[in-house]
Amino acid sequence: MTGGNDYLNTVVPHSDPLYRDYRPSVGVLDEDVLRLDDQVGFHPAMAPIQKMYQDGDVAIIHGVGYENSPRSHFRSMDIWHTCEPDTLGTEGWLARVIRDIDPHKENVITAVSMGPALFRALVGPGIPVATVENIDSYGMLTGLTPEEKLSRVLSRYRRMYSPAIGTGPVMDYLGQTGLDALEGADILSAAPANYSSSIEYADTSVAKKLKGIAQIHLAGLGSRIFYLDHSGFDTHADQVVTHARLWEEVSTAIRDFFDDLESHDAADNVVMFLFSEFGRRVHDNGGGTDHGAGGVCLAIGKGVKGGQYGEYPSTRPSDLDQGDLIPATDFRSVYSTLVEDWMGLDAVSVVGGNFEKPEFILK
């Protein structure tokens, strides 16, 4: 959820009298809150996620963040991507996970980045990752038409990138990389063709990306990590309309995604993790909210032990830091749960330390 998702209007503390005071302009009306218990409830656009919560498939992790939140989009995303809140990191945390899963690089699509560029969480030296903007048009030299020309050119490409030609480590590396890219594209391009589903995804970018992920997952290609984002959450203005639209898009797409997997009996081994670079300012600004600190994470799936983890940060004025919620759970502890309890890997080397884990994965 790129842009800084507003925690207070995602998981609304409806019983907190201060909430009304803080949110005169953008507050969710009490009767609209989708109640989860007598304290909190979801934004009204999140009905599909409320349903999954009631089924026990959604974990809400409260008050996640890190100390000295910089309230900058770029820097905050860097922190989430690299697990380096104090220095500038260059290696993504998931790149380390990919290396642990597939140390010999046997599968060029262990991780798939759904978007125009590689997410920094996946970037590491020598780590192969497929970067898929649109699975239907993904591939090498896809601008070439007609099909006959493309296949003619690609078969020549393959010959010219073969290890027999070229000398020296740099040319060898380039050759291998070219072939990896081709192989990844070949494997992935088969996925949509073999896919059929009764689910009609919505015509939104997040739904398209999730549909692509479903196609790749259902093709059983050994991909373990999928990364995508949905942007627009930077709601400084016009928040009421925008935030509702965004959560409508995200919730519907998530519901369709899991329904799709379930209809193919392929939902059990998928956990979806949602985060944003920071939460937003507690006080609204008259039409929206400004950059804040502590935020909320969601983990969704059959492998998730549904419920709420951690406490909602105090909204008392004396408990705010420069007007923002103080996060009580370090984001690296949430990552640790995912790495250790879900992926079955050592978390310490991935997140760079020992963190107490919220136990939101079913044992």
Place this chain on the structure above:
Amino acid sequence: MTITETNLNLMAHLMRRAGFGADRDELERRVANGYEATVNELLHPEQQIPVDYYEFLRYFPNWWKPGTMGGRGHAGWVWRMINTRAPLQEKLCLFYHQIFATGVSKVDHYDEIEDMIDMFRENGLGHYKTILMEVAKNPAMIYWLDNHENHATSINENWGRELLELFTMGIGNYTETDVQECSRAFTGWTLTHKLPRFHMGRWDWEFEYRPDDHDNGEKTFLGQTGNFNGEEIIDIILAQPATATFIARHLFSFFVEDEPQVPSWSVTPPNNPEAVDAIANVLFESDYHIGTTLKFILNADFFKESLFAKVKNPTEVVIGTLRLVGNTERPSPETMDWAIDITNMGQDLLNPPSVEGWHTGIEWINSGTLMKRTNFTAELMGDLTRPGVKNIMGRLKSVEASPDAIVTACLNLMGPLDVEDDIKKELIEHAETFGPFDWDNDSDNENAAAVASEIIQLIVALREYQFA
């Protein structure tokens, strides 16, 4: 000067390194003028008609100082790079941006980083001291390296350390005490707000020197003692031969041949120590005059022998292709797309991954970025309506419509590019699969232009094409 193969190869090399490549008409014109004359011309951007940046702003006023709008900050710079008549000037901006890597990831808005690039454009060919002084006073740099937190009563070493480690001397040439003393000298060099341009939005920053927050005490830095302020520290740094060697290695790695990544320099010797020493000598003797030093480099044998010894960075891929295919002069929404293409290939301009800048050379390439480079270039080169592509086709028409002749001519016009015999054989075989073709045939499979276009798309997909 006559146009021989050697002259053409060398000119193409010069233009790839000191610019973003050149089409064949430009190369021939420059060969006729002579190599040294071309170097001199490149070193005098003030003699060229400048790009009319206001034209760009008339089309896209919101792209000037766009706050935090991702990708927009460098669209204007991209437009300049595509259209400049003084390509070395823009190339130098890229060089300095790689060294003084400052990013919106922390600064949070593009405005002052854009100012820094403008400063590089203005001073890039002058003395390195000017650059250092201006960078030290640039608000984006001050914020990026926390010098606003560097106080007389309590120092913050971030700027002081990076000045020594990354911008001038390199690890191993100073002590921890030097870092602290250097930092003390820059206390009070901070930033403040100008009055805002608009009633809403961001306030511009500007440099402010606060004498009351400056530690005026005695400092001992690199063996010298005095009540140094920042400028005196920079003078002492520049008097160290290690500084000249370090900057020389940066110049060598950017303009001549890919070196290992900067963080390893303290433990890995240069690929060509003699060349780096020679560059360092010129730097030192010329008071670190970058124009003089570049003149030496570009005319040196080690430069002329370094053809294709560098992996193109994403900016070179995108700008080089656009300058070659043409029809890019008018500001258009595509300008923004192209700026983001560079980002998607792994070089988010004005937003380097860290203060160490980008990892360069072969580290530009992974399976995702290689695919993006190839697809971007092949698609544009396959567009027969682009004037640059038409021009190539026009030149090819004088070539016999045979596989061998077409492949040879395409390799020549796309570089000239030197490939192994095996690769050339593959290309010729590919052209042969079309069967007989000629220039006057209307059928796609028998038309020489269609064959040539496909061969060119294969050429830009070659490993060899990734090198500059």
